[in-house]
Amino acid sequence: MSQIFYSKDHEWIAMGTDGLVTVGITDHAQQALGDIVFVELPEPGRSVAKGEACAVVESVKAASDVYAPLSGTVTEVNRSIVDAPAKVNAEAEGDGWFFRLRLQDPASLTELMDRAAYDEFLGTLA
Amino acid sequence: MAKTPLDALHRRLGARIVEFAGYEMPLQYQGIMAEHQACRTKVALFDVSHMGQAEIAEIAAFSRLVPGEIAGLKPGRQRYTMLLNEMGGILDDLMVANLGSHVQVVLNASRKEADVVHMRSHGVAVTTRFDRALLALQGPKAAETLPEAAALKFMDAAPMQIGGIDCIVTRSGYTGEDGFEIGCAGFDGETLAELLLARGAIPAGLGARDSLRLEAGLCLYGNDIDETTNPVAAGLGFALSKKRLAQGHFLGAAAVNKALAEGTAEILVGIRLEGRVPARAGAEIRLSGGEAVGRVTSGVFSPTLNAPIALGYVRSDCAKLGATLELIVRDKPLAGHVTPLPFVPHNYVR
Numbered sequence A: 001m002s003q004i005f006y007s008k009d010h011e012w013i014a015m016g017t018d019g020l021v022t023v024g025i026t027d028h029a030q031q032a033l034g035d036i037v038f039v040e041l042p043e044p045g046r047s048v049a050k051g052e053a054c055a056v057v058e059s060v061k062a063a064s065d066v067y068a069p070l071s072g073t074v075t076e077v078n079r080s081i082v083d084a085p086a087k088v089n090a091e092a093e094g095d096g097w098f099f100r101l102r103l104q105d106p107a108s109l110t111e112l113m114d115r116a117a118y119d120e121f122l123g124t125l126a
Numbered sequence B: 001m002a003k004t005p006l007d008a009l010h011r012r013l014g015a016r017i018v019e020f021a022g023y024e025m026p027l028q029y030q031g032i033m034a035e036h037q038a039c040r041t042k043v044a045l046f047d048v049s050h051m052g053q054a055e056i057a058e059i060a061a062f063s064r065l066v067p068g069e070i071a072g073l074k075p076g077r078q079r080y081t082m083l084l085n086e087m088g089g090i091l092d093d094l095m096v097a098n099l100g101s102h103v104q105v106v107l108n109a110s111r112k113e114a115d116v117v118h119m120r121s122h123g124v125a126v127t128t129r130f131d132r133a134l135l136a137l138q139g140p141k142a143a144e145t146l147p148e149a150a151a152l153k154f155m156d157a158a159p160m161q162i163g164g165i166d167c168i169v170t171r172s173g174y175t176g177e178d179g180f181e182i183g184c185a186g187f188d189g190e191t192l193a194e195l196l197l198a199r200g201a202i203p204a205g206l207g208a209r210d211s212l213r214l215e216a217g218l219c220l221y222g223n224d225i226d227e228t229t230n231p232v233a234a235g236l237g238f239a240l241s242k243k244r245l246a247q248g249h250f251l252g253a254a255a256v257n258k259a260l261a262e263g264t265a266e267i268l269v270g271i272r273l274e275g276r277v278p279a280r281a282g283a284e285i286r287l288s289g290g291e292a293v294g295r296v297t298s299g300v301f302s303p304t305l306n307a308p309i310a311l312g313y314v315r316s317d318c319a320k321l322g323a324t325l326e327l328i329v330r331d332k333p334l335a336g337h338v339t340p341l342p343f344v345p346h347n348y349v350r
Helices: A027-033 A079-083 A086-090 A106-111 A115-125 B007-012 B032-041 B059-063 B112-121 B186-198 B206-215 B242-247 B253-262
Strands: A004-006 A011-015 A021-025 A036-040 A053-059 A063-067 A072-077 A099-103 B016-020 B023-028 B044-047 B052-056 B078-084 B090-098 B103-107 B126-128 B133-138 B157-162 B165-170 B179-184 B266-273 B284-286 B292-302 B307-315 B324-329 B332-339
Touching: A004 A115, A021 A027, A036 A079, A036 A086, A079 A086, A099 A106, B007 B023, B007 B186, B023 B032, B023 B206, B032 B044, B032 B206, B044 B186, B044 B206, B052 B112, B078 B112, B090 B112, B090 B165, B103 B112, B103 B179, B112 B126, B133 B186, B165 B186, B179 B186, B206 B292, B206 B307, B242 B253, B266 B292, B266 B324, B292 B324, B307 B324, B307 B332
Parallel strands: none
Antiparallel strands: A004 A011, A011 A021, A021 A099, A036 A053, A053 A063, A072 A099, B016 B023, B044 B133, B052 B103, B052 B126, B078 B090, B090 B103, B133 B179, B157 B165, B165 B179, B266 B307, B266 B332, B284 B292, B284 B324, B292 B307, B324 B332
């Protein structure tokens, strides 16, 4: 069973058995963005630094960056959300994932929050 | 931060609240897309109580501040006009309704205080009614939702009772759809809103209001027009009275006449973009060769057209219908072309 972590930029990061992590935006993030109409994803092979803007989501009203939650290399992106951006609203924490990363340092996962810590963090935003 | 008389209702309906023009306003309830479509296909209810309602008893002094033929406005009729400064710039755009004993104006929230100072400084006696509520009931089912006002035609205005509440109703709006704007005492606002929701209106927020008005090609004060904008550049020539331009007896008349005679350096155009990426306010507009010729003032993803649309100012020689332009988003050029306004046809009942 994969373990899931969360960032303060409202991303989820799931550690897979293949050593790669899958990154998406949280349900809280998709709700805050509203109806998503366009997604731009990074090119596979791109190296990203933690905190670097590497994807874009556009809702009816506004554009938002999606940041790399940790440093690493993009190995794969989810083309299905480019074709059907509403999937991010419908399944943010599942089939609406954004990209997979090979982490530069797998130990960096400890910099992220677990679900309880993320929920607590969400509580501080209200 | 100010609240409208409907604030408690918004929170009960689960609105996401944002700051707008000093007010806590609902951005959306169920979602911009659904609310937008509710207005285009059924009927939506917007709280626009942040806008400033005011009464003016004496039309002559007020008339000297606007370029429209307001003195000739018949009782029971409403008109769109603008307050202009001496340079012909737009201080605000507003609705004026002749209610017989006085005229009512509806001012933009961000401008209402400044408007009153401006009007009073030019000898106009203004009675503010900023504590009143204003609801916009908009959509093809608006008339069946408000049968009390179904006899009104587009831009008619009349006092009437709705559910026992004294209201001033105009058949107008800011969505391009048929509909009504309904003013009432602030303390009656929530009851009136509940009545209209019970009749089937779907609550809609500022997000849908913005995407709807942009599809309808209507300017937003502060984005598409401001005090540096000449009405001629903004495509608002329909609100200029030929007779009053010829007489020249209003503030800014010389500048407006000059703009009409000589044209303006830039004009407002509608732009339809290829692809799905919207260009937002501030995006640079270039010719395909790279020359900068303007900027986007409003941009949105149009739910009706399922495509991005924008309003922007471009150099007048680049504004021909069909002209190809590039809009710069995140350092990349997006192809677009000049499109007739409105983007989505109006659906007024005349």
